[in-house]
Amino acid sequence: MxxxxxxPPIDIPNxxxxxxxxxxxxxxxxxxxxxxxxxxxxxxxxxxxxxxxxxxxxxxxxxxxxxxxxxxxxxxxxxxxxxxxxxxxxxxxxxxxxxxxxxxxxxxxxxxxxxxxxxxxxxxxxxxxxxxxxxxxxxxxxxxxxxxxxxxxxxxxxxxxxxxxxxxxxxxxxxxxxxxxxxxxxxxxxxxxxxxxxxxxxxxxxxxxxxxxxxxxxxxxxxxxxxxxxxxxxxxxxxxxxxxxxxxxxxxxxxxxxxxxxxxxxxxxxxxxxxxxxxxxxxxxxxxxxxxxxxxxxxxxxxxxxxxxxxxxxxxxxxxxxxxxxxxxxxxxxxxxxxxxxxxxxxxxxxxxxxxxxxxxxxxxxxxxxxxxxxxxxxxxxxxxxxxxxxxxxxxxxxxxxxxxxxxxxxxxxxxxxxxxxxxxDKDGHFYITDRVKELIKYKGFQVPPAELEGILVAHPSVNDVAVIGIYNEEQATEVPRAYVVPAGGLGKGNKEADEIVEWLNSRVASHKKLRGGVRFVEAIPKSVSGKILRRLLKVKAAEEDKAKKAKL
CATH class of the missing domain: 3.40.50.12780 (ANL, N-terminal domain)
Incomplete structure (x- = not known):
């Protein structure tokens, strides 16, 4: 039901x-x-x-x-x-x-x-x-x-x-x-x-x-x-x-x-x-x-x-x-x-x-x-x-x-x-919103809400802001989560810092939610004026990064 x-219902004037x-x-x-x-x-x-x-x-x-x-x-x-x-x-x-x-x-x-x-x-x-x-x-x-x-x-x-x-x-x-x-x-x-x-x-x-x-x-x-x-x-x-x-x-x-x-x-x-x-x-x-x-x-x-x-x-x-x-x-x-x-x-x-x-x-x-x-x-x-x-x-x-x-x-x-x-x-009538239908990451049939991972990652002392998107991994034939991070102290962070954030997050979530797509450092997270993350722009960025990586191989 x-x-x-x-x-209690309220009267709405006509x-x-x-x-x-x-x-x-x-x-x-x-x-x-x-x-x-x-x-x-x-x-x-x-x-x-x-x-x-x-x-x-x-x-x-x-x-x-x-x-x-x-x-x-x-x-x-x-x-x-x-x-x-x-x-x-x-x-x-x-x-x-x-x-x-x-x-x-x-x-x-x-x-x-x-x-x-x-x-x-x-x-x-x-x-x-x-x-x-x-x-x-x-x-x-x-x-x-x-x-x-x-x-x-x-x-x-x-x-x-x-x-x-x-x-x-x-x-x-x-x-x-x-x-x-x-x-x-x-x-x-x-x-x-x-x-x-x-x-x-x-x-x-x-x-x-x-x-x-x-x-x-x-x-x-x-x-x-x-x-x-x-x-x-x-x-x-x-x-x-x-x-x-x-x-x-x-x-x-x-x-x-x-x-x-x-x-x-x-x-x-x-x-x-x-x-x-x-x-x-x-x-x-x-x-x-x-x-x-x-x-x-x-x-x-x-x-x-x-x-x-x-x-x-x-x-x-x-x-x-x-x-x-x-x-x-x-x-x-x-x-x-x-x-x-x-x-x-x-x-x-x-x-x-x-x-x-x-x-x-x-x-x-x-x-x-x-x-x-x-x-x-x-x-x-x-x-x-x-x-x-x-x-x-x-x-x-x-x-x-x-x-x-x-x-x-x-x-x-x-x-x-x-x-x-x-x-x-929940049983007491409190409602929870975990993500948008279209933004859920599908990892091998499991649903991964990006907002949940973002909420955990912002607590990391080296993370000033973050957005998570799903990227397609050809080797695994599935989407995997990737985090775009605005690092505390500005850019210039390398693989070591990225790996440390990945490990930190992975120790706090279920296996299907792990950051298998890694971490990328950025200057800013694209957002709308109302504060919503513009994930489509990050997906374009991810596609360009992957294309450039393939061109080097």
Whole structure:
């Protein structure tokens, strides 16, 4: 039988995102509460300022471009405290927001603009060249490019969003209400391992549901007493707002719960530590590479991070070794959560009090969901046995845009989403994720989860970072695990050091998990902005290495 959530069911209001955030009767904080803070410029938005700016921007969209329900606005920018006003202004006007990675090339951005059918694009001045070229390629006229942030176009050719917000004669426009279960709030693009990214269609109900589900999981903790300085909980945000993790857990949760969000445009370790110290940050959503840096980097010791009550890690598996390493060094508890773009995103989180009791678990199932682990032949596996996780709930996406075939593969007829993640649950309802279905290494019929080996290897004193992939060994006619290691103290390590790491790992794992592919030293592990290891790039590197080796023979 599928697992039910241990939380009591929650009521999900039949409203769109705007109504949920700005027309509620139970907001527990005042209009002048500062919600979004830029620590570099000290610019900020209160709740009232966000609401008014968003409504004015929405009116401007309608007045300037006759914005219609279902029109798509693309967002191509690093984190910015103007992003919430743009997001909900788009919703006020009945639009759909489609955030894009600011690291995209012209062609990558143009693909998303075309695929989503974007009618306009919002960016920042330093990104205008790429944005303009991609807009031209996808048929968006120059006068539909908008900039946000502190910089203005010195030539005055590109509108700043404040000019759209301040268009006169817009009082006659009214908010376009969305149908929560049918109308899209966001089109986020998931990176897949092959081919173009897929447009994930998230409805207003998906987002409203997940904010409330997440709130239930953090209930009684976030929004505590009043914080160390009387201002309540403060969250430090560096996770990208173009990713669903940042969109829901940071932008939406902070406004709904009245938490101040200190916004970094990108991650910088020293600034991260400095802002925790200066702003008395109490909570941060992080990813495993950041946990690794906090547990090992010398610069961390310069700062007082004692205001942090808890961190929550997501986006990639967090291992026992990293949790213990961080806590031993800084005494900061860290729990884990789990989710996907297709689930809006959060489906599981560890209860605060369980962070050190169930290390390695992604937590328990949040309310209003059911889940089950399935075998490759489509049968549910018993508790304790490994399978692919399937999830059902109001947070599960509507489907992939313009891709009925992939949608049919991902969603079952009875509404379960096949996550592609492998794991198991224990008898007490704690869920574990061990790896991706497509990333498991198959050694002579045995499954080897790369994340498990990585979790062990990061505890080695000579390892600063590591990624494990499977490479095909012709002599053994099977895949074998190989580790790519960023060594402590920099490059220049040789066979002796590599062999020592291999032996150290092999003494700690079952025979089929041994590093039969050896160790290779590298300067850095390729990762996405959300912290996921880009194994496909390492596989290309491995193929090139093996080709060069054969050429020498």
């Amino acid at each position: 599928p697992s039910e959530s241990q939380y 409203t769109d995102v705007w109504g949920f955030l700005f027309e509620r009767k139970d907001r527990p904080y005042p209009d002048d509460k500062v919600i979004y803070q830029d620590p570099y410029t000290n610019r900020s938005y209160t709740y009232a300022q966000v609401k008014n700016s968003a409504a004015d921007f929405g009116k401007g969209l309608k007045a300037l471009w006759d914005w219609q329900k279902g029109d798509v606005l693309a967002l191509y920018t690093p984190n910015c405290i103007d992003t919430p006003a743009i997001t909900w202004g788009c919703h006020w006007a009945g639009g759909i927001l489609s955030p894009a990675n600011p690291g995209y090339t012209v062609d990558e951005l143009a693909f998303q603009l075309k695929d989503s059918g974007a009618k306009a694009i919002v960016t920042q001045l330093p990104f205008i060249k790429t944005a303009r070229e991609a807009a031209t390629k996808s048929g968006i006229p120059d006068n539909r490019i908008i900039i946000i942030g502190d910089q203005r176009d010195p030539n005055g050719r590109v509108k700043h969003f404040t000019s759209i917000r301040n268009i006169s004669g817009t009082a006659r426009y009214r908010r376009t209400k969305a149908k929560p279960e049918d109308d899209l709030a966001f089109l986020v693009y998931s990176s897949g391992t092959t081919g173009h990214p897929k447009g994930v269609m998230l409805t207003h109900r998906n987002i409203v549901s997940n904010v409330l589900m997440l709130r239930a999981g953090e209930a009684g903790h976030l929004g505590w007493s009043n914080g160390p300085n009387g201002e309540g909980d403060k969250l430090l945000a560096f996770l990208p707002f173009f990713h669903i993790y940042g969109l829901t857990c940071l932008i939406h949760q902070s406004l709904y719960s009245g938490l101040q969000l200190v916004v970094m445009p990108k991650f910088d370790l020293e600034d991260f530590c400095r802002f925790i110290q200066d702003y008395k940050i109490t909570f941060s959503y992080v990813v495993p590479p950041v946990v690794l840096m906090l547990s090992k980097h010398p610069v961390v010791s310069k700062y007082d991070l004692s205001s942090i009550r808890m961190m929550n890690s997501g986006a990639a598996p967090l291992t026992r070794e990293l949790v213990i390493s961080l806590h031993n060094r800084l005494k900061i508890p860290i729990k884990q959560g789990y989710g996907l773009s297709e689930t809006s995103p959060t489906t599981h989180t560890q209860p605060w009090e369980d962070w050190n009791k169930t290390i390695g678990a992604v937590g328990t199932l949040l309310p209003n969901q059911t889940a089950k682990y399935m075998s490759p032949d489509g049968k549910e596996v018993p508790v304790g046995e490994t399978g692919e996780l399937w999830i059902k709930g109001p947070n599960v996406f509507k489907g992939y845009l313009n891709n009925p075939e992939m949608t049919a593969q991902a969603l079952t007829e009875d509404g379960y989403f096949k996550t592609g993640d492998v794991g198991y649950q």
